[in-house]
Amino acid sequence: MNSQTTFTQVTPSGRAAITTIVVRGPNAINVVADFFESASKKILAAGTINKILFGKWQAPLTVAEDLVVCLREINVVEIHCHGGTAACESISACLQSRGCVKTSWQHQTSNYYGGSAYCQDVWELVPLTTTRVTTQIALRHATGEIDRLLDDVRHEISSGKLASAAELLQPYICTYKLGRHIIDPFVVVIAGRPNAGKSSLLNAMTGVNRSIVNQQAGTTRDVLQYKTMIRGWAISFWDTAGIRTDAQTLEQLGVAKAEQAVATADLVIWVHDVTENWQSQVEQVERELDDINYLIVINKTDIQQAGDDLPSQIAVSAKTGEGIDELSEKIIERLMGGGEDQQTRPMLLTKSMDDSFKQWFGQLKANEIPTDLLPIGPPDHS
Incomplete structure (x- = not known):
């Protein structure tokens, strides 16, 4: 069991009117309670799950900050504060002074969803997307779209159907030249x-x-x-x-x-x-x-x-x-490269995965089993 208490800023400061910081870990309640005093004098404790508490955050040597906290579940506290960078930095400094470790929202999200190294790489791309279409594409990949495809490929390999496995990969071959444009604008x-x-x-x-x-x-x-x-x-x-x-x-x-x-x-x-x-x-x-x-x-x-x-x-x-x-x-x-729906068409979002697909496809066409795709169990679409 992880005994570390971490905090993550899950919405951006600066542009956002409200910023949300999530504190996770065994000391989450105690750390937040050290700096937060509710206007109603209610104490942040295990019995206040999903109850919204308005009050003030008192950092050392600063003016108290009005904000809202909510215990979402045991050991998970949300802090909703002013979206300005000063407020976020002040709260972050307070949490770090109590031993909390700052983690990226991508790290927290990838831990929640799990997934391969490819999924984790794509989580890093999500905040770099600039349109709804490209963000949706990145989120689908980050939450396992390609992992599920590769589960199907492994299933075909385990059944001895190497040609069918190659057919599943073929639509994705050399598609990074398109997929990279979820970040880089077309020129x-x-x-x-x-x-x-x-x-x-x-x-x-x-x-x-x-x-x-x-x-x-x-x-x-x-x-x-x-x-x-x-x-x-x-x-x-x-x-x-x-x-x-x-x-x-x-x-x-x-x-x-x-x-x-x-x-x-x-x-x-x-x-x-x-x-x-x-x-x-x-x-x-x-x-x-x-x-x-x-x-x-x-x-x-x-x-x-x-x-x-x-x-x-x-x-x-x-x-x-x-x-x-x-x-x-x-x-x-x-x-x-065609008129099909750009949101659902096959594409890969990292060059490393694009290179892997080309390698695997070539091996399967040569009737070889790629060692990276050795079957690890039946496809899981739960």
């Missing part, structure tokens, strides 16, 4: 010739007049970045200088940065001006972007219609907003 580079309306398109996509818009070609000479969200995924749009071969010396610096951004992007949106001879340019651009994930966008349709011959291009007007919603859907579809 979408907006590129094209000067004055094609790239900056206007960025402003239309993000709803913010972030980029400088000017009729003079070559206005953008640096890479401007703006983060937004599409269907629950964080996107970092990069607005680049217009790419042309006859650029002046200063403009060439921007062109070089644009070409570098294109080479490293998750997706390139190549913008053409509908009023120019864009049809003749598309074929050349498609050849140059052959190894890159890209979309061709025909802009300024408020001035002139693009025509019906658009087999793979998207017509938009950055000025009026026409086609922007369709473009957003196409962007996320390209980034996700």
Whole structure:
């Protein structure tokens, strides 16, 4: 039995109006009682389980802090205090002065749910997610989604069905390139010739007049970045200088940065001006972007219609907003590698697990049993 008393801050300070600190262990009640006095003079004790007590926390040499405590179960006390960092730090110092050990909420949660080293690694990622979609994905993995899959794989192996075990792994092979984006935003580079309306398109996509818009070609000479969200995924749009071969010396610096951004992007949106001879340019651009994930966008349709011959291009007007919603859907579809539900599709969230899956899959396809996947019992889905 663990005789250590620990405390964990389970909600963030600073942004939160109220912060919750949980104290666990055999001395939890006594430690909290040393600093807390209820307004009703009731004593925090074993008989007060689930009773809310309002009162003051008196730290040495400081003004008493109004807060609420609640004994949730024997040896588990919740402290609900002001969300400011000063209050949290003061209470933490008091608890540590009585021998309590501070632990992370990830550590406490992973101990509660159990799970593999992969689950524990993913718990560390949860607070780094920035959208509801990515947080839900991380929580599913942290609470055992992949562990349960591997239980099924082991069950197939124990039945001698190595091919079936490999089939269970196959949808997850090389999916970390997607899974890493629960933390890292997708990089979408907006590129094209000067004055094609790239900056206007960025402003239309993000709803913010972030980029400088000017009729003079070559206005953008640096890479401007703006983060937004599409269907629950964080996107970092990069607005680049217009790419042309006859650029002046200063403009060439921007062109070089644009070409570098294109080479490293998750997706390139190549913008053409509908009023120019864009049809003749598309074929050349498609050849140059052959190894890159890209979309061709025909802009300024408020001035002139693009025509019906658009087999793979998207017509938009950055000025009026026409086609922007369709473009957003196409962007996320390209980034996700298909139109299936991004919340339920197979993916792995750490490179180490991605490498393991590739290794196990290769061994199973070669009719070998991976030593890491030796059966340890029937699948448990309780």
